[in-house]
Amino acid sequence: MRNNNIVSVSSGVFLIVGVVHGLRLIYRWDVQIGNFSAPMWASVVALMIASCLSFQNFRLAKRG
Numbered sequence: 001m002r003n004n005n006i007v008s009v010s011s012g013v014f015l016i017v018g019v020v021h022g023l024r025l026i027y028r029w030d031v032q033i034g035n036f037s038a039p040m041w042a043s044v045v046a047l048m049i050a051s052c053l054s055f056q057n058f059r060l061a062k063r064g
Helices: 003-027 040-063
Strands: none
Touching: 003 040
């Protein structure tokens, strides 16, 4: 697999993660793992990080 393909796949994965976090914020889905309930602000942070990584990877794939 060429490096450009790896970057494209990873940018798609980050995009999907960002969309899921965005949907969690819109529909107010609760996430609970055992006794721990994940706060909504964690999805805001994850959405910003995943969106930024996806955007940067798409730019890198286009350039390379």
